[in-house]
Amino acid sequence: MSDLTARRQPALDDDPVRTTAPWAVLFSGTPWVGGAHRQHALARELAVDHRVLFVDPPGQRPRWRAEVIQVDRALWHAVPPTAVPCGRHLPPGNEVNRWVATAALSRWLRRHDGRVRLLWLDEDLAAPCAGRLPAAAVVYDATDLDWTFTRLWNRRHLRRNLARAVAAADLVLASSAALPERMPRRGPTPVVLPNGCDPTHFAVGGPVAPPVARLRRPVVGYCGAVDTRAFDADLVAAVARARPDWTFLLAGPSTRAGRSPLRGLANVVLTGPVGYADVPALLRGCDVTVIPYRVGGRIDYVHPKKCYEYLALGKPVVATPLPALRHLTGVIGIAAGPQAFTEAVAAALDTATVPSQITRRRAVAVANSWAHRGRHLRELLDGLPR
Numbered sequence: 001m002s003d004l005t006a007r008r009q010p011a012l013d014d015d016p017v018r019t020t021a022p023w024a025v026l027f028s029g030t031p032w033v034g035g036a037h038r039q040h041a042l043a044r045e046l047a048v049d050h051r052v053l054f055v056d057p058p059g060q061r062p063r064w065r066a067e068v069i070q071v072d073r074a075l076w077h078a079v080p081p082t083a084v085p086c087g088r089h090l091p092p093g094n095e096v097n098r099w100v101a102t103a104a105l106s107r108w109l110r111r112h113d114g115r116v117r118l119l120w121l122d123e124d125l126a127a128p129c130a131g132r133l134p135a136a137a138v139v140y141d142a143t144d145l146d147w148t149f150t151r152l153w154n155r156r157h158l159r160r161n162l163a164r165a166v167a168a169a170d171l172v173l174a175s176s177a178a179l180p181e182r183m184p185r186r187g188p189t190p191v192v193l194p195n196g197c198d199p200t201h202f203a204v205g206g207p208v209a210p211p212v213a214r215l216r217r218p219v220v221g222y223c224g225a226v227d228t229r230a231f232d233a234d235l236v237a238a239v240a241r242a243r244p245d246w247t248f249l250l251a252g253p254s255t256r257a258g259r260s261p262l263r264g265l266a267n268v269v270l271t272g273p274v275g276y277a278d279v280p281a282l283l284r285g286c287d288v289t290v291i292p293y294r295v296g297g298r299i300d301y302v303h304p305k306k307c308y309e310y311l312a313l314g315k316p317v318v319a320t321p322l323p324a325l326r327h328l329t330g331v332i333g334i335a336a337g338p339q340a341f342t343e344a345v346a347a348a349l350d351t352a353t354v355p356s357q358i359t360r361r362r363a364v365a366v367a368n369s370w371a372h373r374g375r376h377l378r379e380l381l382d383g384l385p386r
Helices: 016-020 038-046 091-110 124-131 152-168 233-242 256-262 276-284 306-312 323-328 338-350 355-367 370-381
Strands: 003-007 023-027 051-055 065-072 075-079 116-121 137-142 171-174 219-223 247-251 268-272 288-291 317-319
Touching: 023 038, 023 091, 038 051, 038 137, 038 370, 051 091, 065 091, 091 124, 091 152, 116 124, 124 152, 137 152, 171 370, 219 276, 233 247, 233 256, 233 268, 233 338, 247 276, 256 268, 276 306, 288 306, 288 338, 306 317, 306 355, 317 338
Parallel strands: 003 065, 023 051, 023 116, 051 075, 116 137, 137 171, 219 247, 219 288, 247 268, 288 317
Antiparallel strands: 065 075
16 A cells, blocks of 8 residues: 655645535546646636646556645645556556555545545546445546547547546536547547636746847748647648748647658747747747648547647738637637638738737637636536535
């Protein structure tokens, strides 16, 4: 059995949420440290009226010591023990690791008024936790279809756990309107809770990253992974060749296969990984922002939160016709194919600095903030047992 240590940052002891609210325990597929994703934003929204324990996924190396650290007013971060190394994708190993984690966390919760109202899962492989940590209600948040981007030998394992998580849930959420039709039919009907943004972080006014300010204008910006799963490098390469007078700034991690179609293009700049804190300053130096994602395949279900982040900065957006973005037609440019995409970017450049358009884009982002999503989430949770 693992040891469990706890550290905490100072907090007000008379805070009723921090001291008496019921617990929401989130078993996430995305670690807390360095994260600025949907999982982290919704955890903070849950902390409005819950004490939240955000649990990282099991590690790749053995770890018998778990640690819980308070990271905010009513929010704790747990790094669970890992009994079986590399066990996430081996069914018996995943079961053992989840059993060890829930056992350790159950002991910690009992020492901290452990009334768990919500057990929250946002990854399929956390499904075994639903049967091992008692809670008044279970929420499954579908942020991705994990089985669609794993190796063939592992897909059955992931799909089985997806079905298990959905069946265990009292409430199923989906980050995109295109997700429910791709999910198992058993369990509650999924409720769409789209991705959002933090308009304060992505404010229009603020510094511009010096390296971007030195680029030849106009600058067409993209922030995200440059890979083969979602990013359409062939599309970007075709537009870059058609408009050698434009600079294409691609900020984010990249794979060799993702970079390959862009090789030799002098007007394409790849920055590598960029920290969340640095993204706004980088994007402020762009004239137009783009979401050049592949369409027509399994990735069609994605709802890129970067769209709202771009809009919060007042930037014009051009995207490929992803189902989750089609309702924004008229606010963003939507185009398929190199010629249409090139024309849409050219049209967006004409409106890049129009004050009324900047205000409109910003208003759309504010209406799709994480605070707005949090209010909707709390309305949905009101219907669950307490």
